[in-house]
Amino acid sequence: MLILKKIIKSVKWTLLTLLIAAAFLLAYFNFPVKKSNEKAELGVTFSSRYAQDIQVDWRANFIALLDDLGVRKIRIPVYWDLVEKNPGEYDFSQVDWQLQEAGKRQAEIILVVGQKVPRWPECAIPVWAQNDNQIRKTRLLKFINTVVERYKNEPAVEFWQVENEPFLKFGICPPLDVQLLDSEIGLVRLLDPRRKIIVTDSGELSLWIEAAKRADVFGTTMYRTIWKEGVGYFNYPIGPRFFHLKK
Template structure:
């Protein structure tokens, strides 16, 4: 009788488990896939990022609606813009964006809470510095209530997003938010309006718990190339699109309740957008890469994906005389 060493036994068991895991993954990927299902595309638009790039933000927004003809738009509501001074509110710019969307039967996601899309994530007004934490918390809840009450009767608002990637603590300049606090904000919105609530998380850097179980809709980020100061650029070439679908399936989240809230469509800017060489930017994102990312997102089988970078497309078009990415994107909004 041939005796198998302990080392070989461990290797055989490990290989058998690996084969079993791969087989299970492929099975789940297949049963969760719906052939001929097409994703719908939208964009995230940040007035502040457009201004940072030096473009006319209103023209940028109107071009999204009238030239690209995007009909699904996610809009951050930054605290420092709506309450620049304590108890002094200014909703003029958000009102305008919502009203222009309504004129064109566009559908909006309004982002509520302290943590919002775009660096540094938390856009606190200056007067908040040094304020007691309990008073800050009360203000956050008060502002959520104000925003929901202001826009809940506007037909353009389709979904409320509560916070942005709330538990991605290591990214951005934000105080931590607890599960209890996030739940409190979600409950507050539910009491005031019956629209669906979106909660988001990182697609590649998180298990998705607990955000995926807290809202009606779950939104994942989807990045193909990222930058880290320790290793430089890193590409997720080894991650199949089915990874996101299987992950949602294992959490029991239907495809019709899962979106790509942030689909990479701009380059990663390690030195910042205005400090990064244009040639380097176009290596990180261009018309071909935008198309590849869009098609990759479609393979997730989720029902919607919001491009991240429409302000950069517009900047390329009007400031750099390069409309290649803008024109390439048009096919996704027909």
């Protein structure tokens, strides 16, 4: 009985210590950061797919983004399933138009290539490539090759981003293939050695190491308010110092 009481007491002290440590960390993560980044510039991700999903005129929205809001830094996903609906048949009209309009206004573009790009369902794999992994991998590299060759001389393109948060298990996607990811990055670097490559990772749910070591420029996210089915809207209890600590 005495041993049991000692065990219970030890467990209580351990839990109390953990709770105090957690409270301290939460307080530290949310403590205001005094140093500001005066050079920070705001940009946006524009998804023609999402605009069409919510039934708005994506072209009008893109022009409003440039002219009404004056945005000059834009990330544009190249959706594989929209560009190559049939094997070897490419329709770059949407991407061409966005780059032309951005170029007229000297906007800087991050062009995202790969099978996993921004907006749900995350992975944009054509139907014809979904049921055979070897076909998917081979044709993905061919698709990336085609995209980079088409746009590597486009002045508006400032960076390439290869995949979107590839190390985060999220979306309707095949399992991560690190060898394939490295092949994608290597291919883009070979085809366009003068532009830097961005690799991104989740701000809250990753340690960043695997993505950052493959990138010329590392990108991450910081979500404050999110919505989750069954829970609704809630705020992440972590502030800017959490990200500074990981850095």
